[in-house]
Amino acid sequence: MNYWLLKTEPSTYSHADLVRDKRTTWDGVANPVALRNMGGMTKGDEVMIYHTGDEKQIVGLARVAGAPYADPKQSDPRMLVVDLVPGPVVAHPVTLKALKADARFKDFALVRLSRLSVMPVTPAQWNMLLEMSKG
DNA sequence: GCCAACGTTGGC
DNA sequence: GCCAACGTTGGC
Numbered sequence: 519m520n521y522w523l524l525k526t527e528p529s530t531y532s533h534a535d536l537v538r539d540k541r542t543t544w545d546g547v548a549n550p551v552a553l554r555n556m557g558g559m560t561k562g563d564e565v566m567i568y569h570t571g572d573e574k575q576i577v578g579l580a581r582v583a584g585a586p587y588a589d590p591k592q593s594d595p596r597m598l599v600v601d602l603v604p605g606p607v608v609a610h611p612v613t614l615k616a617l618k619a620d621a622r623f624k625d626f627a628l629v630r631l632s633r634l635s636v637m638p639v640t641p642a643q644w645n646m647l648l649e650m651s652k653g
Numbered sequence: 654g655c656c657a658a659c660g661t662t663g664g665c
Numbered sequence: 666g667c668c669a670a671c672g673t674t675g676g677c
Contacts (some may be wrong), residue, residue, distance in 0.1 A: 519663095527674095546659095549660075549674095550660085556654090569675090570674085570675060570676085571675075571676095574667075574675090574676075599657085609670090614676080626666080631659085631675060632657090632658075632659090632675055633658070633659055633674050633675065634659095635674090654674085654676095654677105655676105656677090657672095657674100657675100657677100658673100658674090658675100659672105659673085659674080659675105660671105660672080660673075660674095661670105661671080661672075662668105662669100662670085662671075662672090663668100663669100663670095663671100664667105664668100664669095664670105664672105665666105665667085665668100665669090
């Protein structure tokens with residue numbers, strides 16, 4: 519069981535879209551570090567979905583539905599995608615502002631590497647984020 | 654709208 | 666293979 523955070527621009531694809539769709543293929547990841555992270559995903563891993571842009575907050579959960587695989591729409595085999603199924607919307611979104619203000623997250627990739635779209639979350643971070651998301 | 658912090662591209 | 670120039674992301 520691993521934990522991850524995925525970023526998305528909600529006007530492109532939001533957590534609400536995932537809830538509506540019941541399942542989606544998470545594609546469009548091109549950054550080598552993000553792809554490397556995605557390659558470490560396994561079925562059943564838990565995911566938090568973060569909205570960029572105007573929101574800048576963790577809004578909901580999801581789960582990895584299967585092992586990552588090469589994007590059939592791309593000729594480059596390094597371009598991976600992964601299927602996700604939705605989890606619940608969080609009661610209280612966890613904002614980037616809150617994480618930046620919290621010394622426990624000073625080394626968290628979301629804070630340190632603003633352009634990284636797929637990143638691991640440690641169990642300790644995950645538990646802290648879950649607590650914060652309960653308000 | 655700006656720009657910091659990246660990543661990518663292409664000429665050499 | 667380097668690296669200058671350019672492009673992109675995403676927070677501010």
